[in-house]
Amino acid sequence: MATTDLNLGEPGSLPRPGPVGRVTRLLFGFLCAWYVKELFDVVGSLVAVDGHIRAIIWNGVVPGLFLVSYVINIGYSRAWGKWPAVVTALALAAVAGVGYFLQGSVETQWLARALWVWEVYVFSHLALAFLIAGTIGTPGCEMRAFHHLYSRMAGVPTKEHACPVGPLSAIDQWETRIRSD
Template structure:
């Protein structure tokens, strides 16, 4: 069951991904970074001629709200549960309400810019973590890839975290049982 709880394991506790797990991580990383490129493509023009925030900015919002808590908690070793998602959603709703009250429309440049920057960070972090994880075979969650890379460069062991979302943990477990 997917949980945002931080449950770090000792180094060497989780299986390293095999070829399939690494290809899946590479694919996820590519998708995230492709989305980042799309976001950068609209950076100077977040509001369309129809007065609405461009769809590319809206496209990542729901999945981003699902992923932000995992990214912050696992990626930064925090135990904040769903707070990052609630704070993000609350900030976006407050900006929309402020725009509605002050300008008569919820879809303002401030809201668009906030969502855009938030998504740019989130999907850049995820995409880069997935790419590093695919390259160095990070055990467990790809969000620990930066920690694993530092561990390998410094020689200091780091904690691991199983991947709570998606197919990665089951794939890694299955691949390690076949070795």
């Protein structure tokens, strides 16, 4: 499994994405934005008539727990390791436990709302980061896109971070190799 350790490199240490890397980032951004749109489509009825939390909400739990540590650590330049995922899982488990204690079911409106708010944050952050990274050509991880945008606007260099998961680093390296040939 990829490490969630913060490993910031000097400005210019990572290859800039070419057209394939930029389009891939944009596609990931649109996918995350589509998921957030789907979450907003069910905001008025997070729990179905049969008493179960809607599947669209459950669908984001595992990917969200996997990604939240990267979003926090790389996006906010924090070296908290897996703690963001652990704290999130414990908080969601606590909400589920309270729901079970008070209502006899973990699938409560409280858990549905907690999951919804958390997923909207995680996937909105990812969507914006991917879209900005694809648009301005952020080297490395999309979670540094906000820093890269600030760097470009303010003229202040910012550190870079290689993508710890997914295909972006491999795509950027491949594009760098074929450009140099």
